[in-house]
Amino acid sequence: MKSIYLDYASSTPVDPRVMAFAAPYLSEVYGNPSSLHSGGLKAKQAVEDARAKVAALINAEDDSTLLFTSGATEANNLAIRGVALRNASQGKAVAATAIEHMSVLNPMKDLQKQGFTFTKVPVDSTGLVEIDHLSESVTKNTVVTSVMSANNEIGTIQPIREISRVVHEKALYLHVDATASAGRIPIDVQKEGIDLLTLSSNDLYGPKGAGALYVKPGVKLQSIVFGGGQEKGLRSGTENVFAIAGMGEAARLAEKEMTAESTRLIRIRDALIAALLTIEDSFLTGHRTKRLPHHVSVRFSHIEGESILLNMDMYGIQVSTGSACSSKTLEPSHVLLAIGLKHEEAHGSMVVTLGRSTTMEDVPVVRKAAGETVERLRKLSPLH
Amino acid sequence: MVDVGYSKKVMEHFMNPRNVGVIEHPDGYGKVGNPVCGDVMEIFIKVKDDVITDIKFRTFGCGSAIATSSMVTELAKGKHVDEAMKLTRGDVASELDGLPPQKMHCSNLAADALHEAIKDYKAKKQKKK
Numbered sequence: 001m002k003s004i005y006l007d008y009a010s011s012t013p014v015d016p017r018v019m020a021f022a023a024p025y026l027s028e029v030y031g032n033p034s035s036l037h038s039g040g041l042k043a044k045q046a047v048e049d050a051r052a053k054v055a056a057l058i059n060a061e062d063d064s065t066l067l068f069t070s071g072a073t074e075a076n077n078l079a080i081r082g083v084a085l086r087n088a089s090q091g092k093a094v095a096a097t098a099i100e101h102m103s104v105l106n107p108m109k110d111l112q113k114q115g116f117t118f119t120k121v122p123v124d125s126t127g128l129v130e131i132d133h134l135s136e137s138v139t140k141n142t143v144v145t146s147v148m149s150a151n152n153e154i155g156t157i158q159p160i161r162e163i164s165r166v167v168h169e170k171a172l173y174l175h176v177d178a179t180a181s182a183g184r185i186p187i188d189v190q191k192e193g194i195d196l197l198t199l200s201s202n203d204l205y206g207p208k209g210a211g212a213l214y215v216k217p218g219v220k221l222q223s224i225v226f227g228g229g230q231e232k233g234l235r236s237g238t239e240n241v242f243a244i245a246g247m248g249e250a251a252r253l254a255e256k257e258m259t260a261e262s263t264r265l266i267r268i269r270d271a272l273i274a275a276l277l278t279i280e281d282s283f284l285t286g287h288r289t290k291r292l293p294h295h296v297s298v299r300f301s302h303i304e305g306e307s308i309l310l311n312m313d314m315y316g317i318q319v320s321t322g323s324a325c326s327s328k329t330l331e332p333s334h335v336l337l338a339i340g341l342k343h344e345e346a347h348g349s350m351v352v353t354l355g356r357s358t359t360m361e362d363v364p365v366v367r368k369a370a371g372e373t374v375e376r377l378r379k380l381s382p383l384h
Numbered sequence: 385m386v387d388v389g390y391s392k393k394v395m396e397h398f399m400n401p402r403n404v405g406v407i408e409h410p411d412g413y414g415k416v417g418n419p420v421c422g423d424v425m426e427i428f429i430k431v432k433d434d435v436i437t438d439i440k441f442r443t444f445g446c447g448s449a450i451a452t453s454s455m456v457t458e459l460a461k462g463k464h465v466d467e468a469m470k471l472t473r474g475d476v477a478s479e480l481d482g483l484p485p486q487k488m489h490c491s492n493l494a495a496d497a498l499h500e501a502i503k504d505y506k507a508k509k510q511k512k513k
Contacts, residue, residue: 382426
């Protein structure tokens with residue numbers, strides 16, 4: 001049985017070209033980038049080359065605006081905690097959309113314990129931020145407002161430029177989590193008016209263990225990890241040179257191939273959405289058109305998502321779900337609840353994210369497996 | 385070493401669940417859970433001389449919810465109702481070679497659904513007397 005991996009929003013494989021590029025940084029180039037000898041300088045050069053490549057992907061003003069971290073979770077924590085704590089004298093309020101990743105929502109919840117006000121901005125039934133609510137939710141005290149560029153569970157792409165305008169009318173900084181969207185849709189931090197932006201390596205066909213935070217020149221933040229003062233003192237700890245070098249090369253390839261790959265994937269995406277929606281009582285989640293090129297998310301009535309995932313796996317097809325039973329908390333996806341789904345509706349979700357190995361030939365295979373899966377589980381279900 | 389995911393036995397019962405379906409005019413019927421929480425189980429039993437002669441289930445829920453339902457029907461079939469009443473979630477889970485800790489409530493529900501069906505049977509029997 002051919003295995004079909006369709007969970008690219010959770011993790012991408014390392015592109016073989018990235019692997020070939022970065023492998024020497026696990027073996028031949030092993031110096032510490034902080035060392036001043038030639039071995040150290042080689043490693044340092046690899047980190048700086050990667051910085052330039054990542055900066056180019058998002059059209060940053062300058063390479064030095066990028067800080068490398070251990071991943072998107074740390075970058076989000078640094079953006080939120082680092083900005084909130086550093087700028088607390090200007091106001092003690094933070095805001096985020098209700099569909100942000102837990103690595104945004106949980107640092108904000110934690111800040112509440114330190115006296116910050118945390119406002120959640122609602123989204124509409126397609127996952128788009130409600131601009132009027134956003135405008136009402138932020139005040140001059142809101143030091144950081146976090147809005148993801150696109151959502152990992154429903155694929156909806158936010159109008160960041162407009163959001164930036166609204167946020168900056170009253171509040172201080174806009175943080176954008178671009179983990180799901182970087183390398184898939186164009187991002188221009190300058191044109192879109194972004195103050196801080198999170199990137200992840202393993203969502204870009206780079207190795208796990210690297211992420212980056214873009215910090216616009218002039219934005220003030222403080223470190224949340226203290227130590228030897230690497231990354232301009234904002235992220236201490238020896239750089240993960242292999243993962244960072246890989247992330248840089250992954251960013252360069254993503255930028256170069258984005259247009260062609262997006263065009264290719266949008267065709268497959270739309271064919272798969274159309275095919276899946278021929279299944280009885282199936283519904284698209286997220287926005288129909290303002291949607292990531294590789295993102296398909298649907299829900300099926302009267303069945304449960306973890307069962308869907310396990311059953312699809314038996315066909316060799318790896319997908320994801322926002323069901324409660326698949327989560328550590330046993331709560332259904334906060335994203336699906338935020339777009340107005342009832343609990344019992346949110347349980348039946350299936351998230352299918354495409355990538356470089358996906359072809360149009362996969363569409364009928366996935367449709368057939370999904371149809372049989374839904375039919376089998378509905379036969380078992382007392383709700384059907 | 386910590387095992388990840390479900391045991392082979394859980395997956396086997398999930399993929400090939402035993403005793404799926406509905407019994408028309410059952411001697412006992414039990415339903416537990418709530419679609420909001422993501423688990424609903426119903427169990428139908430046929431009883432003769434206090435022995436469970438036939439049993440069927442339907443379940444909305446995750447992999448372990450389906451597997452534990454299947455297992456509890458296998459364990460109960462052919463048993464005296466008083467013996468079946470003693471089946472616990474621990475019995476169900478251990479017969480499946482264990483469940484991940486956060487899934488233990490599913491095995492609880494399967495045993496509860498069986499107990500509800502038996503209680504229903506006993507109540508009906510009482511009425512007839």
